[in-house]
Amino acid sequence: MTPYVLTVDAGVRDLRAADHLFHALAAELALPEGAFGCTHLVRGERPRVAVSLALPSSPLLRTARERLAARGHEVADGVPDAVGRAVIYPGVASLTGTLTIAELLARSAIDRVTVLGTPGRPLPGTAMVTRDHVRPQWQDGTLVLTAMPAAGGTLVPFEVPDPTPCCADH
The missing domain is CATH 3.30.70 (Alpha-Beta Plaits)
Incomplete structure (x- = not known):
């Protein structure tokens, strides 16, 4: 930075x-x-x-x-x-639709992708469905996107674009 x-x-x-x-x-x-x-x-x-x-x-x-x-x-x-x-951040506007992990990293300032519940990094060809909402976090000076497994072997960013507020149905 x-x-x-x-x-x-x-x-x-x-x-x-x-x-x-x-x-x-x-x-x-x-x-x-x-x-x-x-x-x-x-x-x-x-x-x-x-x-x-x-x-x-x-x-x-x-x-x-x-x-x-x-x-x-x-x-x-x-x-x-x-x-x-x-x-x-640099490249955020290009992170739309479905991209491979390699494309996501090449197009943006994101340095690394991690997947909840897995010890290693996802393969470069793994598909990421961005939902047009990609919010990485700084971790030890590195911009890291946390993802989670989704349908069909794809990944999605951990943060959802429109979260349901707590107690929304009360």
């Missing part, structure tokens, strides 16, 4: 709202292809989801900081933790 990083606390309480915020920020700031945008769960007295932006240049960082502060967002340098969930 780049040293030009800032964290935005917009008071968002869930991942879906944070994703929407990211897409709005990416459009407003015209983020370049090399940018990374991650969500971070903030625990404590006021649980929320903060977002971090890693940008490829200092001038872009200054512009982003000024625009975000002008919108009333709390902005700080750095990241709140090292395990952010990537929403914006």
Whole structure:
């Protein structure tokens, strides 16, 4: 990642709202292809989801900081933790439909794919049904996508695009 990083606390309480915020920020700031945008769960007295932006240049960082502060967002340098969930990253727009693991890795900044319940890595030719929602996480400085087995020997990203909220039927 780049040293030009800032964290935005917009008071968002869930991942879906944070994703929407990211897409709005990416459009407003015209983020370049090399940018990374991650969500971070903030625990404590006021649980929320903060977002971090890693940008490829200092001038872009200054512009982003000024625009975000002008919108009333709390902005700080750095990241709140090292395990952010990537929403914006190089190649994310090309991860649609069904791809092989090799294609997914070649098209994006994702470094590795792991599969729940299996000790090794999936074979490069294994099909990944992206559901157009691929959210890897930083693990020890590496962008890792966690997947799970699906029908027909395919894989799907562990995180589903539209999760059912807890207690939705109550």
